[in-house]
Amino acid sequence: MILNYLELKNFRLHKHTTINFSQKLNYIIGGNGQGKTSLLEAIYYLCTSKSLTQSSDSEAVTFNNSFFEITGEFNNGSKNYIQVLYNNENGKKVIFLNSKQVYRSSSIIGKFPVVTLTQSDHFITAGSPSHRRKFIDSVISQSSETYLKMLLEYNKILRQRSSLLSKIKETKNPIFSDELEAWTKTLIKTGAEIIKHRLLFVKDFEKFVADSFKEIMEEKEIPKIKYMFLQNGDENINIEELFERLLIKKRHEEIIRGLNLVGPHRDDFIFFINGFELKKYGSQGQNKTFQIALKFGQFFYMQDKLNKTPVFLMDDVFGELDSNRVKKISKFLREVGQAFITLTDFANSEFLTKSEDDLMISLNNGVVASA
Numbered sequence: 526m527i528l529n530y531l532e533l534k535n536f537r538l539h540k541h542t543t544i545n546f547s548q549k550l551n552y553i554i555g556g557n558g559q560g561k562t563s564l565l566e567a568i569y570y571l572c573t574s575k576s577l578t579q580s581s582d583s584e585a586v587t588f589n590n591s592f593f594e595i596t597g598e599f600n601n602g603s604k605n606y607i608q609v610l611y612n613n614e615n616g617k618k619v620i621f622l623n624s625k626q627v628y629r630s631s632s633i634i635g636k637f638p639v640v641t642l643t644q645s646d647h648f649i650t651a652g653s654p655s656h657r658r659k660f661i662d663s664v665i666s667q668s669s670e671t672y673l674k675m676l677l678e679y680n681k682i683l684r685q686r687s688s689l690l691s692k693i694k695e696t697k698n699p700i701f702s703d704e705l706e707a708w709t710k711t712l713i714k715t716g717a718e719i720i721k722h723r724l725l726f727v728k729d730f731e732k733f734v735a736d737s738f739k740e741i742m743e744e745k746e747i748p749k750i751k752y753m754f755l756q757n758g759d760e761n762i763n764i765e766e767l768f769e770r771l772l773i774k775k776r777h778e779e780i781i782r783g784l785n786l787v788g789p790h791r792d793d794f795i796f797f798i799n800g801f802e803l804k805k806y807g808s809q810g811q812n813k814t815f816q817i818a819l820k821f822g823q824f825f826y827m828q829d830k831l832n833k834t835p836v837f838l839m840d841d842v843f844g845e846l847d848s849n850r851v852k853k854i855s856k857f858l859r860e861v862g863q864a865f866i867t868l869t870d871f872a873n874s875e876f877l878t879k880s881e882d883d884l885m886i887s888l889n890n891g892v893v894a895s896a
Contacts (some may be wrong), residue, residue, distance in 0.1 A: 534594040535587040538839035538891025547884035555888035560865040572639035575721035654793035691783040734822035837864040
């Protein structure tokens, strides 16, 4: 899948920017605060309808303006035009795909798969379990519409059950017990399916991560991922029975706290290198390499499952790496095809592999100086 062009109106620093991209590597060069990351964010909006930085839509509108507009053309055998418009006055965001309005953001997920590699990926290996769950769920959701629907349904169940637990906590009324039991059964059924999907995913995904590690580290380090579900990691256990036992055990505490304390929304994924837990024993370099291998693994996994080439976005990551890893990753990018890479200073990136087919885009205060 190729992004042919991007047009921005009133998007952050970009009053009106139009760029025709290379099908290979697109280097976006400029100092801090010149609008480099905004280009990646705009591409991410087209792919997901959401901000790359998790900021609100209103924050992306250029100062003293009332709306932003992002337009792009993807080519995956056939051309697809997508447009995201946001109006600050009514707080509404509208999405058009081939001139037809899309009413649910979830309808976009997976149509234009995207992989991002940013400095905030540090949290995937070094942060809380929620960061790892978010990453894993994002990969599976873009690859499986079934999983995405299941995840949305599960989150809806969590909200309903949480509301009910709060009512029981406040009123102490036993009349809600039957309703709680019904929601608990639904929670177990849907949650168990999510866990099973995640288990199958990890088993498959690990191979793609290992292959990426091999390209970067030449087999010096062997990665492993273990899914710790329901406070357990035994794949042979009966998931529904374990889920039910834990809910019975935690029921009193759930009511006291008014919270859902058991389920895949509280699970974790443990990363290992050569048998040692990365978060506990890994160096800064090992963490960074693992994050990069995860994202390359995500790219090739999604390409395999969707039969589409994802959009690959890299935001200012080379500055944190030694020259040897920069060389290997830069070379590996050639297998990705089209990618969008922000750099603060191209002159200091002599270790990058360059081609005459690549595009250099220089930005100055939201204006393309050269392309």
